[in-house]
Amino acid sequence: MAKVTCARCGRDIAMHELEAKTVARRGGFDTRYRCPFCHEDVKDVTDSLA
Numbered sequence: 425m426a427k428v429t430c431a432r433c434g435r436d437i438a439m440h441e442l443e444a445k446t447v448a449r450r451g452g453f454d455t456r457y458r459c460p461f462c463h464e465d466v467k468d469v470t471d472s473l474a
């Protein structure tokens with residue numbers, strides 16, 4: 425089971441617990457993920473999902 429650790433609050437976050445946010449960008453859309461506990465951006469998620 426893939427998990428990530430939040431850099432800010434240090435909690436382990438399961439992939440399904442991440443807050444996904446899709447934002448419009450030039451040329452398309454970008455999905456970003458946030459910690460559900462402190463709402464810090466989680467940046468290394470894409471490696472885990474790839």
Ligand SMILES: [Zn+2]
Nearest residue numbers: 430433459462
């Ligand atoms: Zn956090």
